[in-house]
């Protein structure tokens with residue numbers, strides 16, 4: 001609309017006009033002046049009137065005539081210069097509008113963004129007068145300014161250019177013209193043009209900015225002098241980050257934000273911890289001096305998280321800095337998940353109560369794919385958080401790589417953000433007031449539009465990658481420049497001193513006071529709340545300090561179970577289900593009354609239903625989870641008449657207990673990281689991520705290694721996340737057969753995670769219930785089946801659901817007599833049913849088959865209790881579908897051996913034998929005939945030897 005009307009305006013003003021369009025616009029104006037764009041409104045308001053009549057009294061003919069007159073350039077309102085040049089002027093007027101547009105689109109390419117002034121910038125022809133057919137001779141001519149927010153409709157070309165240069169080509173480079181939403185674009189335009197990107201701040205604000213810079217610089221200087229050469233990944237060169245963070249949080253506070261969650265890598269982290277979150281300097285010094293207390297393996301100081309509360313104009317705000325591994329950018333989706341959990345806890349679907357801030361490095365932002373995944377998530381139903389403020393600490397070098405042609409293919413490191421049309425503000429970090437301005441703008445934009453925005457804080461890195469690293473070997477010119485570069489703080493202090501805002505003495509006092517505070521180990525955040533309001537964050541105490549236990553009562557009253565099932569299977573009036581889905585619902589009705597055995601889909605659904613009824617919220621995301629990859633779940637039903645959705649489990653939700661299920665976009669890394677963030681923030685919700693196929697989790701390996709399996713031990717952060725990974729050798733080739741069980745088992749130690757392979761519907765029911773009901777919060781990796789979802793033997797009874805509990809080991813179920821058993825075959829997962837079938841077919845009554853349903857923590861006692869009754873055994877075999885170098889064999893055999901050796905049976909060979917595929921580079925055979933051959937041999941080896 002805006003663009004169209006501009007076109008019309010141009011067309012009208014110099015080519016004769018479009019009278020019909022103007023009339024329509026005028027009618028809209030008469031209906032409601034706010035319906036028409038600002039420039040039309042002011043145009044209509046300025047129309048000559050014969051009397052003091054109201055606008056409605058101006059006849060259309062007057063409009064028409066006036067406009068035609070205007071089009072012929074006979075309008076008496078036209079500035080003097082205009083009448084002299086007639087149509088030449090009109091053409092130039094259009095060119096001036098083009099020039100204005102060029103500045104909006106490309107002004108950032110000419111902006112003075114680099115404090116070191118080394119950034120290579122190509123000339124931008126569109127910003128030169130000649131490109132537009134204008135010359136210096138036109139500089140005094142007065143032109144209409146279009147919608148340039150200068151406060152005046154007409155200005156000389158020189159004034160227009162001056163405005164544009166200040167707005168778009170000084171220390172702020174604004175990129176927003178890629179945004180297609182007109183309201184957003186106009187909002188941003190208005191905000192930056194009206195103050196030429198440089199609002200005049202009061203002396204008070206200026207002093208505050210300086211005080212924050214003194215703090216920022218002061219900490220690094222202090223640490224450098226006290227612990228020279230010790231790694232701290234200092235912020236020197238990027239000190240403006242601290243006033244930026246302060247203002248972002250304070251400004252968010254004015255929007256009644258309750259919590260801010262921050263993610264950042266190591267650069268500047270200690271500074272943010274001390275100067276933004278209010279960590280005690282004394283504690284930090286203890287860490288530097290190796291005096292920190294530890295009750296786990298811990299992490300280095302520049303990966304530590306922190307929590308505190310600060311006071312803002314809108315009240316107390318809780319701050320959480322997420323713990324962070326060294327793997328760059330992966331913390332971003334973790335932060336988003338944590339924010340979403342907090343928003344859900346506050347019943348805030350819009351995202352106004354909790355704000356994420358993601359601080360990035362320039363090289364990582366440009367290089368890491370998870371950045372794109374996180375942007376892609378930002379507006380989806382499952383993962384949106386009402387907009388993230390991204391801050392790039394752009395020191396123009398990634399470790400030792402700084403040449404643009406090596407570091408990226410995009411013009412800026414921020415270009416990926418354009419994919420979601422995020423506005424991007426590049427800002428010279430040596431202009432702290434400009435930084436302050438874009439910070440305010442970013443916060444306002446986030447709360448206005450609930451979308452992501454990027455601040456590209458262009459700075460430099462005064463030292464090497466870390467304090468022990470010499471940078472001039474690889475960046476000689478850059479570091480030659482840096483050696484003589486005055487610090488941001490010094491430059492700004494000099495400016496304020498020269499403007500008479502502070503005196504030299506006041507500056508010296510600020511610096512000394514800060515150093516004194518550090519000397520005394522005192523907190524240096526003035527807004528820090530010493531006695532935080534604890535109701536602002538989750539109380540984790542009920543979940544702390546629980547020893548590992550496998551068993552937990554997960555039974556549920558049968559009648560209750562049936563009544564829940566009846567509720568779920570009640571369809572809304574007029575809801576037409578698809579034929580196969582209808583059959584599933586009818587079968588579920590039969591299962592509820594015991595007329596059909598329970599299958600996997602029913603048991604899993606009832607686990608969720610029973611948890612909801614008992615007050616546990618459930619959140620499930622992943623690829624195609626609504627239906628389930630193999631069509632077993634159907635938790636989201638689709639009306640065949642109108643496409644509307646019905647989620648039966650949501651009917652059990654209440655104000656406080658929610659059931660959320662979302663198909664994810666096709667990501668594993670960002671999505672799993674998000675769910676980790678969610679689960680580590682919300683202990684009362686059963687959080688489940690399901691992979692479409694188990695091996696898809698490969699794409700999220702960093703999340704599994706750096707967070708899920710090690711987070712509790714590194715950072716003391718508990719996590720009850722559940723991963724459902726379809727796994728099973730069905731002859732479908734190397735992909736999708738294996739969930740790479742070995743990877744998880746290799747990572748197991750110190751009871752860090754649980755790895756389960758349930759084989760019956762009752763087992764999945766109790767496993768999921770155990771995960772939520774038990775106060776222990778440990779990640780659960782569950783290998784789930786594919787063909788077993790419909791296997792005639794993989795069934796359970798209603799009673800097994802209502803009465804049982806999760807069994808870590810399942811004993812032989814057939815009527816094999818214990819005294820006849822000479823061979824025990826142990827296994828996990830689907831292969832059990834293949835073994836069972838063949839054992840029955842071959843009537844091998846001397847063979848007992850024992851299922852190990854939980855591979856970690858390995859249930860040695862439960863296994864021993866079962867094995868010890870087979871007193872005549874001579875051989876114990878471990879059978880697995882996976883090749884020998886994969887699956888459970890290498891990681892779990894020592895547990896099996898320990899149990900077998902403890903049996904003390906006279907005829908027993910204590911070596912546990914392996915029955916399975918040979919070691920293989922590929923997870924599974926691609927040829928069906930080979931698969932079958934391997935399968936038959938494996939079964940023979942297991943049952944007979």
Ligand code: AMP
Pocket residue numbers: 306307308319320321537538540679680681716717718719
């Ligand atoms: P936060 O809201 O993330 O700042 O957390 C507030 C407090 O809750 C922290 O200081 C911890 O004491 C505790 N806490 C948060 N998350 C966890 C977790 N995943 N495991 C254990 N304690 C936690």
